[in-house]
Amino acid sequence: MKEHSTIDDVAAMAGVAKSTVSRYLNGKPVREESARRIQQAIDHYHYEANVFARLSAKQSHIIGIILPGFDSVTTPRVLTAIDKYLRAKSYTPLFINTEADLAYEVRSIGSLARMNVDGIILVATCITPAHEKAVAAVKTPVVFMGQEFASGVSILDDNLAAGEALGRYIAGRGLSRVGFLWVSEDDIAVGQQRKEGVLRGLQACGVTDVRNYLADFTYQTALSVARNILRDPDRPEVLVCATDRIAYGVYKAARELGLRIPQDLSVTGFGGYETNELLIPPLTTIRFDAETQAVICAETVLKMSRGEPVSQKQLIGYHFLEGGSVR
């Protein structure tokens, strides 16, 4: 005896051809009497179709999601939201973790296309010409999340607007000596646009004394860079950090050196992590709505798979969260 029942078992029990069962499963018209018998057989066998056996189907009902890692503050929220949305539409999500390996990311586009997925969501950190080539080479729709994809569809945080709001706020508090604790410009969305936004906001209010410090996305690097910055008596009045995590490094370094936030040093972040409320004082930061972004990505990729028109570029709004970390 086979371990699992197949469409043949159901067909045999219902007394119809398996093609009829297939039609029934896919919501195509079937005589009422057949439907009844098929459903009976399905119930009897606890039958459920093997999603991966639809090799010759036009639609696989599978969406591939390429991500640079599971380990970040927003990724789990994004994945949860995408997963939920897709399952509600009876699509199966297929996650590919690239561990931020760009070459693997590019290859995954091809692999997923070959697996006949109906669409791909790529959570991007950096879009290279190789990405563009890979996307152009497949007919599978691809949406980029988090970074702008010039020759295709992308859904991203409105970093420019959010940064500008933050820049105006900082200037509005009378702070004029500003330090940017930022990530590399390789990251367009965060490394360039987010910073550009803050700069615009500052400049609009006449603040031009700006210094730049390079960090990366890790807490450790932020901590050690912050230590150096803060030891300098001529340090900036406010450290604008590219992410909350970087701001955490500043908090720690400030504490080590006996500097009080915000009296001796102001700090801001980007992220709006839940853990912020544990900080003393709470961090002033910008929060992007990851869930909305995720849902829009999923929605958009499904639309594309049906050939419906979609916007080239969609921007997700932000929330300004005023903590107590700016004097």
Add this chain to the structure above:
Amino acid sequence: MKEHSTIDDVAAMAGVAKSTVSRYLNGKPVREESARRIQQAIDHYHYEANVFARLSAKQSHIIGIILPGFDSVTTPRVLTAIDKYLRAKSYTPLFINTEADLAYEVRSIGSLARMNVDGIILVATCITPAHEKAVAAVKTPVVFMGQEFASGVSILDDNLAAGEALGRYIAGRGLSRVGFLWVSEDDIAVGQQRKEGVLRGLQACGVTDVRNYLADFTYQTALSVARNILRDPDRPEVLVCATDRIAYGVYKAARELGLRIPQDLSVTGFGGYETNELLIPPLTTIRFDAETQAVICAETVLKMSRGEPVSQKQLIGYHFLEGGSVR
């Protein structure tokens, strides 16, 4: 022209049968000359096999991972480690997110088996009779992670030993009025065994004044329960929390009420989250090695899929992290 090259294209170009290509791909003996020509064709087409087309293969080289959600402190670390291990062995991980829906969890065991996966790792929160039935009904090996599975293979934290160590430490600091801020006993590993361990440690040192308070895994609940506890002047000297997140709630409530940690109140956690170093004072807690657990799970399920013998139960060690939250 087809969009993707298939095994037929490669076979044609190499001038061999596709069965020969298949053998080559699967590392079975092939004449050197054939191998050379096949590899050439593969390179030419950038061919890569479609993992999901191996419907009639004995081994699919796919491992299913059933998890209750992406959103927890340890899950991303666990997923990253499993993913990495499996890919290194050229297995494809297939993640099923159940959002803690036990019925869906049970059904997923069947779905994955039907998809012909070589093994299943189930990140468990609660094992029901339905789980046991589902596992018994499939020949696919299943390992449970995080909860003990009496009738099968499980890999879990050594909560009993870790709890005991913490209990002895607390008693050793001279604290005698203890409060447990815990989660429901529905969770055997955390709700029962972890607490049992602490109790043993305390009792071994003569501490018996113990009160119990019920919370859950969320920060919000912990916060509101902690507020009530701490308002009582007759409150415990130390709050032993089932997780770090719960301890965070206590920190917050203590701050609101003007209680100093550890002078006015001692607190401990379980978890060893990275964010702990931001707390003032750092939290005294127990850390389990999620990466080790993940790797052992993956290793074990692969062994089982090869029919090799494995232990029924494997316990992961712990690290005691002394912070400054115990007087």
Add this chain to the structure above:
DNA sequence: CTGAAAGCGCTTACAG
């Protein structure tokens, strides 16, 4: 509305 047949891309005995 339905069945027989061919096909999706791969693997697996079975001869040779």
Add this chain to the structure above:
DNA sequence: CTGAAAGCGCTTACAG
């Protein structure tokens, strides 16, 4: 070592 054929579980034109 290799090829022709059958098969995995499903879907899809194509007749009827």
